[in-house]
Amino acid sequence: MDCIFCKIIAGEIPSKKLFADDSVYAFADIDPKAPFHALIVPRRHVDSMAELNAGEADAALLGHLLATAGNIAREQKLDKGYRVVINTREDGGQTVDHLHLHLMGGRAMHWPPG
Numbered sequence: 001m002d003c004i005f006c007k008i009i010a011g012e013i014p015s016k017k018l019f020a021d022d023s024v025y026a027f028a029d030i031d032p033k034a035p036f037h038a039l040i041v042p043r044r045h046v047d048s049m050a051e052l053n054a055g056e057a058d059a060a061l062l063g064h065l066l067a068t069a070g071n072i073a074r075e076q077k078l079d080k081g082y083r084v085v086i087n088t089r090e091d092g093g094q095t096v097d098h099l100h101l102h103l104m105g106g107r108a109m110h111w112p113p114g
């Protein structure tokens with residue numbers, strides 16, 4: 001499959017690794033939108049959040065992705081706060097069709113987002 005994030009997970013495209021375990025991989029965004037900007041992705045290819053449901057397996061994966069974002073934020077000492085975003089499909093502004101969480105911090109975020 002021609003997926004940039006699958007290639008990053010496989011090590012075929014280099015990335016700055018922040019965390020990895022059996023089911024998730026986290027790395028620095030190549031074009032950061034905040035002083036700290038990480039992407040957290042499942043190792044298993046899933047196009048987007050729209051492909052997941054509230055069943056046990058998907059809920060566990062989503063929970064693990066979120067908990068990983070929280071752990072990384074703690075490690076990075078984002079004690080003043082941070083933002084986690086999941087852009088989904090066209091209207092959500094998703095540009096890479098492999099589910100990913102953005103973890104951004106190091107500056108005050110704006111609301112509402114664009």
Ligand code: 5GP
Binds near residue numbers: 096097
């Ligand atoms: P989306 O717009 O789909 O929510 O987010 C995709 C993100 O992936 C963007 O923030 C973009 O900078 C990042 N990105 C795209 N290609 C690469 C890449 O090859 N390496 C890394 N590290 N990040 C990438």
Ligand code: ZN
Binds near residue numbers: 004006007046097
């Ligand atoms: Zn993929």
